[in-house]
Amino acid sequence: MSQDLEQRKRGRPPSLAARAKALRAAHDILMNEGFGRLTIEAVAAKSGVSKPTIYRHWSNASELAMAALMIGYDGGETGGGGSLEDQLLAQMRSLVTAFATTRGRQIALTLAASDPESEMTKAFRNRVILSSRERGRELIEGAVNHGSMPAPEDIEVLLDMLYAPVFYRLLLGHLPLSLEFADSVVRAALAIMEVRQKG
Incomplete structure (x- = not known):
């Protein structure tokens, strides 16, 4: 050779x-x-x-x-099209669906037993939490650039409001993940943002 x-x-x-x-x-x-x-x-x-x-x-x-x-989880891709709310709803439903399974419980149990600075926790934070959050940022910034919504006062806070409830519920396991929960999170976050912008 x-x-x-x-x-x-x-x-x-x-x-x-x-x-x-x-x-x-x-x-x-x-x-x-x-x-x-x-x-x-x-x-x-x-x-x-x-x-x-x-x-x-x-x-x-x-x-x-x-x-x-995370096999089968698409990172929260929405397929494009529709209003910001529609795209965020699609992404959040995809995220919730990925974790409302035996796999989701396995992830939760593994993370609960892991050190916060362990490679497993860091991998989850980078591959799942931050990637989902960045996809949400792209959707919001796209809506702002197209003029369909004003720029949020603090996009970091808005992103926290959207994604933190999902991972809080996943890790604590106090209530189930559901599509209804996904819809409520998105609509509540957008409603709060709208109220603040009008106020």
Whole structure:
């Protein structure tokens, strides 16, 4: 094998098929054995995907675990179109639906047992909470730029009002997540913003 060919092989993008196999193996381990048994070595052995390939996609087992738990969650994409309220409702319903499952309970239990500074908690914060929040920011800023709403007085507070209730309810488990809850959160946050802007 020539040196150029070897360098191209080393530098080629990681296989999507290998990524999918690693995710399925990680998901199976999480569901059947628990987070404590999920290691890069265990996923490599179960999936047949090499450890270097796995590390090209995820920097550690916690990131891989969170990705596996979030299989099927689209990050709150709304598909575009509709009013700001319609798009936020679609995103919030997607978010709530993703967690109102056995997977959601597994995530909640895992996070409850994790140190706030653990890699698992950081992965959840970055991959789920912050990504959902940034999608909401894009929707609000898009509505402002199109002139369909005035700029909120404090967009950070508005984003907190939208997303904090979902994760509070998920982590405390005091009340269930539901589509009705998702709709109420969005409408309440937008109503409060509207009142403040008129006041």
